[in-house]
Amino acid sequence: MINITFPDGAIKSYESGVTGLDIAQSISHKLAKEVVSVKVDDQVWDAHRPIVKDAKIQLFTFDDREGKDAFWHSSAHIMAEALEFFYPGIKLGIGPTVENGFYYDVDLPEGATLTDADFKKIEDKILELSRQNNPFIRTEVSKEQALKTFTDKGDEYKLELIKDLEDGTITFYQQGQFTDLCRGPHIPNTAYIKAAKILNIAGAYWRGNEKNKQLTRVYGITFPKQKMLSEYLEQLEEAKKRDHRKLGKELDLFTFSSRVGMGLPMWMPRGAQLRERLENFLKKVQKDFGYLPVITPHIGNKDLYVTSGHYAKYGADSFQAIHTPQEGEEYLLKPMNCPHHCEIFKARPRSYKDLPIRFAEFGTVYRYEQSGELHGLTRVRGFTQDDAHIFCRPDQLKEEFLKVMDIVLYIFRVLKFEDFSTQISLRDKDDRSKYIGSEENWEKAESAIVEAVNEKGIEAVAEYGEAAFYGPKLDFMVKDALGRKWQLGTIQVDYNLPERFELEYKGADNSMHRPVMIHRAPFGSMERFVAVLIEHTAGKFPLWLTPEQCVVLPISEKYNEYAKKVSNLLENYDIRSFVDERNEKIGKKIRDNELMRIPYLIIVGEKEENDQTIAVRKQGEGDLGVMSAESFAKMVQEEIDKVLVFNQI
């Protein structure tokens, strides 16, 4: 007998060799049907793998992340089995789970193609194989055995994977006629899978390296219930409705033109107003934090970027140099504001008493992003950073860093970005050649960020290889409607540029010292921030930000004059208002303005004109009843004040 400890601390005895499934069965029949994997001490196991010694266990169903992982990973194996059926000779790369579903990277046989048209038959095959109710059988194999199996199969990708594994840790899983190298865990048998959908296909480089062969990545998702699949697909459709590219068009916020150039967004009046309001909001916050505005040109002499190191790093892959009538003279579109700001710092002698100096600029920069990378407003070739550079003494670094974090967190709070993650972006562990600057400076910069994060007590994940080439960063990541992660706010510690630009200040000891720089952008870029804001709010912007706060709708043209009077009155109360004078029925006007996400609709007709009142309707909520323009104005102001309290920083 062995002792099994449950998550609540309860301990029960079972026969040695008991499985997670058996244990679930001993609790309830329903649970036994749903359990797909089990955590045994620190490892997640197959629910059907015998446990032979005392252990702490936790049972997982599809509702748990661990359960989904086992479920989808098993599904990837079945999909691979299906693909082998349709494409004999197919070679398999890796087939992991992702947040929603799984994929398998495959190398199709010479001449074979896989397109959307093939999805249906693959889905059907997956379900057919699932119905065979094949168990997932785990076997431990020696490295030699493993190598032989895949040498015989002629799968060089698996061989490459096995070569990196340690003998004695290698396991195979088999279901039906299909065997795969796999660590597991897997679901007990294939019949758990009741619904399957191939989502899309894409090219993916083997092991993520551009120099390697590009394999075909097949994305799919499966569920234990048909209904869950249809719900998931519906949810996807809903998410697509929030896509900022779609809403940007519908709400007249921004546009692109291939004539202007790809990845070069143009802000339309409503979008420009929204952006301007965001900028003014941040300007006010920054003013309170002691930032000083600066303005720099859109181009800079090539030498500027040679000095900064940007030219060596990105010169070849950037917009190419602008030439002048002067032989040999070259200018570049600025890809960064920092070199300019460094030159402003250098413009006159600085004393330790002046520091910290904080230069802020909404600086528009141009970067030649790869064509396949462009994506609405989130990835563009011309964008405006809410940039600032703080030049401080080393002893001021931590305090300044913390203050910047306060700004970012305040902004996220005001805009209700609650679901963000924080990432410490560090150097690549293996490849240091991508970075400039001394080991010592990097270590100082990296530890400064880690210390600041610890002090602030926020949770952050360290990501290696994500640092900028001149320094580590603290990045604030937010997801879009479809769950893609984007970096918004960023704070970077930089010892390198001050060195390259030979920045100095006179210390109290009357000798020259080198300042430390903090690069920071709470929004990141106006374009990307607005994109994410659109997706988070589905276009229903906060009242203080939205281009028009209310629209006055006359019941008929007879009340246009009164409507204009009301609108003017509201404008006098600093409420952004306009009149919908179209000769349409009130229902139509309400519909159109609701679709434009105007927060308040003011309806005026005979009654209102006689009583000198307005009927207020709130977007998404409906009729709020009749009131005076004054009390409406007060209501709006209060709603805004609730959100925009600057002293709550």
Place this chain on the structure above:
RNA sequence: GCCGAUGUAGCUCAGUUGGUCAGAGCAGCUGAUUUGUAAUCAGCAGGCCGUGGGUUCGACUCCCUCCAUCGGCUCCA
């Protein structure tokens, strides 16, 4: 940049095996209507069927080039 898909009116989409197939709804314009909380009616106008080439008696439809967009990969100062 790479893999795959898509590209018909301002928007959303129809268009059968290549042969009166250039269509609809919304938006726009004109007129009627003067409207009470999510689409009033009628008429009109609107398209090098992304671009350039090719196959064919004939191409929106088949093939190729390029451009742009979408989903990924790689990249992201």
